[in-house]
Amino acid sequence: xxxxxxxxxxxxxxxxxxxxxxxxxxxxxxxxxxxxxxxxxxxxxxxxxxxxxxxxxxxxxxxxxxxxxxxxxxxxxxxxxxxxxxxxxxxxxxxxxxxxxxxxxxxxxxxxxxxxxxxxxxxxxxxxxxxxxxxxxxxxxxxxxxxxxxxxxxxxxxxxxxxxxxxxxxxxxxxxxxxxxxxxxxxxxxxxxxxxxxxxxxxxxxxxxxxxxxxxxxxxxxxxxxxxxxxxxxxxxxxxxxxxxxxxxxxxxxxxxxxxxxxxxxxxxxxxxxxxxxxxxxxxxxxxxxxxxxxxxxxxxxxxxxxxxxxxxxxxxxxxxxxxxxxxxxxxxxxxxxxxxxxxxxxxxxxxxxxxx
Amino acid sequence: xxxxxxxxxxxxxxxxxxxxxxxxxxxxxxxxxxxxxxxxxxxxxxxxxxxxxxxxxxxxxxxxxxxxxxxxxxxxxxxxxxxxxxxxxxxxxxxxxxxxxxxxxxxxxxxxxxxxxxxxxxxxxxxxxxxxxxxxxxxxxxxxxxxxxxxxxxxxxxxxxxxxxxxxxxxxxxxxxxxxxxxxxxxxxxxxxxxxxxxxxxxxxxxxxxxxxxxxxxxxxxxxxxxxxxxxxxxxxxxxxxxxxxxxxxxxxxxxxxxxxxxxxxxxxxxxxxxxxxxxxxxxxxxxxxxxxxxxxxxxxxxxxxxxxxxxx
Amino acid sequence: xxxxxxxxxxxxxxxxxxxxxxxxxxxxxxxxxxxxxxxxxxxxxxxxxxxxxxxxxxxxxxxxxxxxxxxxxxxxxxxxxxxxxxxxxxxxxxxxxxxxxxxxxxxxxxxxxxxxxxxxxxxxxxxxxxxxxxxxxxxxxxxxxxxxxxxxxxxxxxxxxxxxxxxxxxxxxxxxxxxxxxxxxxxxxxxxxxxxxxxxxxxxxxxxxxxxxxxxxxxxxxxxxxxxxxxxxxxxxxxxxxxxxxxxxxxxxxxxxx
Numbered sequence: 001x002x003x004x005x006x007x008x009x010x011x012x013x014x015x016x017x018x019x020x021x022x023x024x025x026x027x028x029x030x031x032x033x034x035x036x037x038x039x040x041x042x043x044x045x046x047x048x049x050x051x052x053x054x055x056x057x058x059x060x061x062x063x064x065x066x067x068x069x070x071x072x073x074x075x076x077x078x079x080x081x082x083x084x085x086x087x088x089x090x091x092x093x094x095x096x097x098x099x100x101x102x103x104x105x106x107x108x109x110x111x112x113x114x115x116x117x118x119x120x121x122x123x124x125x126x127x128x129x130x131x132x133x134x135x136x137x138x139x140x141x142x143x144x145x146x147x148x149x150x151x152x153x154x155x156x157x158x159x160x161x162x163x164x165x166x167x168x169x170x171x172x173x174x175x176x177x178x179x180x181x182x183x184x185x186x187x188x189x190x191x192x193x194x195x196x197x198x199x200x201x202x203x204x205x206x207x208x209x210x211x212x213x214x215x216x217x218x219x220x221x222x223x224x225x226x227x228x229x230x231x232x233x234x235x236x237x238x239x240x241x242x243x244x245x246x247x248x249x250x251x252x253x254x255x256x257x258x259x260x261x262x263x264x265x266x267x268x269x270x271x272x273x274x275x276x277x278x279x280x281x282x283x284x285x286x287x288x289x290x291x292x293x294x295x296x297x298x299x300x301x302x303x304x305x306x307x308x309x310x311x312x313x314x315x316x317x318x319x320x321x322x323x324x325x326x327x328x329x330x331x332x333x334x335x336x337x338x339x340x341x342x343x344x345x346x347x348x349x350x351x352x353x354x355x356x357x
Numbered sequence: 358x359x360x361x362x363x364x365x366x367x368x369x370x371x372x373x374x375x376x377x378x379x380x381x382x383x384x385x386x387x388x389x390x391x392x393x394x395x396x397x398x399x400x401x402x403x404x405x406x407x408x409x410x411x412x413x414x415x416x417x418x419x420x421x422x423x424x425x426x427x428x429x430x431x432x433x434x435x436x437x438x439x440x441x442x443x444x445x446x447x448x449x450x451x452x453x454x455x456x457x458x459x460x461x462x463x464x465x466x467x468x469x470x471x472x473x474x475x476x477x478x479x480x481x482x483x484x485x486x487x488x489x490x491x492x493x494x495x496x497x498x499x500x501x502x503x504x505x506x507x508x509x510x511x512x513x514x515x516x517x518x519x520x521x522x523x524x525x526x527x528x529x530x531x532x533x534x535x536x537x538x539x540x541x542x543x544x545x546x547x548x549x550x551x552x553x554x555x556x557x558x559x560x561x562x563x564x565x566x567x568x569x570x571x572x573x574x575x576x577x578x579x580x581x582x583x584x585x586x587x588x589x590x591x592x593x594x595x596x597x598x599x600x601x602x603x604x605x606x607x608x609x610x611x612x613x614x615x616x617x618x619x620x621x622x623x624x625x626x627x628x629x630x631x632x633x634x635x636x637x638x639x640x641x642x643x644x645x646x647x648x649x650x651x652x653x654x655x656x657x658x659x660x661x662x663x664x665x666x667x668x669x670x
Numbered sequence: 671x672x673x674x675x676x677x678x679x680x681x682x683x684x685x686x687x688x689x690x691x692x693x694x695x696x697x698x699x700x701x702x703x704x705x706x707x708x709x710x711x712x713x714x715x716x717x718x719x720x721x722x723x724x725x726x727x728x729x730x731x732x733x734x735x736x737x738x739x740x741x742x743x744x745x746x747x748x749x750x751x752x753x754x755x756x757x758x759x760x761x762x763x764x765x766x767x768x769x770x771x772x773x774x775x776x777x778x779x780x781x782x783x784x785x786x787x788x789x790x791x792x793x794x795x796x797x798x799x800x801x802x803x804x805x806x807x808x809x810x811x812x813x814x815x816x817x818x819x820x821x822x823x824x825x826x827x828x829x830x831x832x833x834x835x836x837x838x839x840x841x842x843x844x845x846x847x848x849x850x851x852x853x854x855x856x857x858x859x860x861x862x863x864x865x866x867x868x869x870x871x872x873x874x875x876x877x878x879x880x881x882x883x884x885x886x887x888x889x890x891x892x893x894x895x896x897x898x899x900x901x902x903x904x905x906x907x908x909x910x911x912x913x914x915x916x917x918x919x920x921x922x923x924x925x926x927x928x
Binding site for chain 1: 744745748756760761762763764765769773774775776778782784785786787788790
Binding site: 047053054062064065067068071072075116117119122123179180184185186187189190200201267270271272273275276277278318319322323325328329 | 386387388389390392393396397414514517546547548549554555558559560562563564565566567568584587591592608609612615616667
C-alpha cells in the first residue's frame, strides 16, 4: 500500500529541487553596488574604490577603506543582530535607538575618570565614589539596563494584547525621555582609560563579527533559535505544539535590549562621550539592514548572515558616497533608492524561484 | 462690607499676577549640547529675576513647536521666547503671536522673516557670519605662522537644514574670497556629519583612506571637530601637523584644546543669549521699546585665552 | 484487560446558556476507525475539543486507555498519547519537514535550558522513518514546507502520529481543503494507519470518504448523539437521514424530541 503511486502526482526525489539560500540575492546586490562604485570611481576620478593606489604600500586592497566600511556599521550592526531575531519571531522593535541613548548616559556616568588634563572632570555626574571604577562595573550596568528595557518590551508584548509596534514605541519615547532627564540634557564625558580601550580601533568590528557568529549558531542550532522561527512562521502552531510562546518572546526582546546596550557601550567608548541624543534613528537603520538582508517583516524567514550582508551594503554605500564626493544633498535620496532597490531585487528573485518549482 | 473685601481681595490678586511675568519658552531640542546651555541660561536668569518661565521641548518637530506657541497664547502668557526648529518656518509662528497681540522673541537661530517682524517681536542671537569668519581667519593665521602659503583642507558641515551650518560654511568661502586669509586655501572635500561626533569620526576615517595629503579640518561645530580628531589620532596622525577648528567652546572642546589637539574654537555666549532674549521678552510685555535685532558677539577661543572660558559652558 | 481506548460518559459542555454538547456516551475500541458526522453546529467539534483538553467540560467523565483523565490543556492530551490533526494544520510554513514534525518536542544533543543544542541527525532519521511508515513521499525533506502541496503538508501533519507512538489519532476534516489527488494521498495514509491497528476518530462531511474508510459512524445532531451505526449496516442516504433529523435511533429517542 505504501508503494502505491496512487495520488502521488508522480513525485520523485530531485536534488535540483533543493532551494537556493536567499542570502545569495543579498550577496549579489552587494557585489553589484561595489562594482558600480569601482567603475564610477575609475571613470570619473581615475581612482579605485577597493584597490590600493599607493605605490609605497605593498597591498592589493585599500585596507583603510575596507576597514572603515565595516567599522562604521559595526555599532548599528550589533543592534541589527537583535532586531533580526525580533523580526524573525514576527515582531518589531522601535526602541533600540532610545535604549542606546539611555544606556550610554547611564553607563558613562559610571565610567568617568576623576582627572582630565590634571583638572577635575567638568562633566562629573556622581561624586568620587563613581569615578575610576573597574571597567566591569559600567559594562555590567549597561547589560542590566538593556536586559531590563528589553524584558519590559517582551513582557508587555507577550502578556497583553499590545502590538509590538506600540509597546516598543512606548519604550522608545520613555527611554529617550530618560536619556534627556538623566543629566538634564548635558553630555557625560571623559571616561577612564580602560573604558576608552573597549571601543578603540577595530574592536567594534571584532564584537560585531563575534556576536554575529554566536547568534548565527544560536539561531540555527539551539531550541531557542528553532522556536524563534516557529513563532514567526505560525504562532498558533507553535503554541499548539507546546512551545511557551510568552516566555520565548520575553527572551527574544530581552536579548535585543542587551544587544542595544552593548552597542551603547561600544559607541560611548569609541566617542569618549555619552549624549542624550545618541542613537536617534538607529533602530530604523538596524531594521533597514535586516530587511535588506532578506529578513521578512512578516516573520519566519531570514538569517544573521543576511543581516551582516545588509550591514555591509550600508557600509559600502556610505563610503562609496564619500569616495565619489557625492553632494551631501543627494546622498539621502540615493540611499533610500538603494534600500528599496535591494529589497525589490530580493523579492523578484524569490518570486521567480518559486515560479520555477 | 463683605462685598468690599471680596472686591479688594480680587484686586489684590489681579495686581500680584501682573507683577511676576509669565513667559513661555519653546526650545528646538532638549538634548543638544549647546541648546542645553542656552536653556539653563534662560532658567537661571529667570530664577534670579523672579520671572516665571515654562520651557517646552519641541523635539525638532516644526508642527509641535507651532502647537506649543498656540498653547502658550491660549494659556495667556505675557510673552513667548522661541528657539526655532526650522528657521524657514517662522512666519506662521510670528503670525499667530501677532494676531493674538502676544510679544515674541526669537533666540539663537535667525528667522527667515527677520526683516518683516512686527513691532512687538525681536531677535536675539549671535551673528553666524562672525562664527565661521573668526574660526577661518584664526586657522589661516596659524597656517601662515607655520610658514605655509597654500593649504588643502576638509570641511565638515552640520545638519544641512540648519542655517548655522549653511552660514558657517559660507563664511569659510567668504573669508577666502575677500582675501582675508593669509594663505591660499583649497577645499579637498566638503561633507556633512550632521553635528555628530560619531558620524564625524567615520567621515574622517573615510577621508583618510583616500590618502590625500591635507593640512587641516574646518568643522562647523566642536562635536564634529572632536570626532575628526579622534579619527586622526587613531590613524596615528600627529595633531601638531594639522590644524583643526570648531565652534561652540564646549567643555569637551576646551579639554581637547588643553591636550593640544584642537586649535581653534569660537565661544557662543549661550547664557547672554538666554538672558538677552528673556530681557527683551519682559520689556516687550511691559510695552517698552527694544532693538529688534540684538547681536551677542561670538568670541574667538584659542589656547592662550581658553582659561577664561572653562567655567562658561 | 480492556480493548477500549477511549470512553466518554455523559460528556456535556455548556457555554453559558447554550447547551453545545449534552450527555454524550461514546466508546472507541483499539484498532477501530470511527467517523463523527453531523451538520454545522451539531456538536462534533465541541465534542473533540472536550476530549483533547482544548476546553474544560461542564460535566461527565472521560476515560482514556483505561484511566480517567482530566487534561488541563491540549499538551497534556498529547503527552498522554492523543494526537490531533487539525484542518488548519499546526504547521510552520517556513520550517522544513523535520522541524515541523518535532516542533515543541525537539531532540537534543546537549541540554542547556532554552539554548539546548538540537540533534538534527536524530530528528532527520526519525523523520525519514516516519515518512516511510506512513508512505508519504517528499522530494526533499530539507525544503521548507510552504513549497509543498496541501496534500503533502497534511501528510506531514499525520506523520507526526507515527513519530510519537500515539495511542489515538483524531482528524478534524483532514481533506476539506484538498483536491482530488491530494485527498487520495491522505486517504492512503489513513488506510496505512488502519493496517497498523492504530485507532482513529475522523470528523468528516465527505460521505464517500467516510463509507470508504471507517468501521463505524456516530451522528451528532443539536449537541446530542442520535445514531451509532456500523458501516456495513447502513448507507449514505440512511446516514443523511440521521443528520437531518428525519430518523433517530431508538436508543437515542430522547434526542428526537428536540
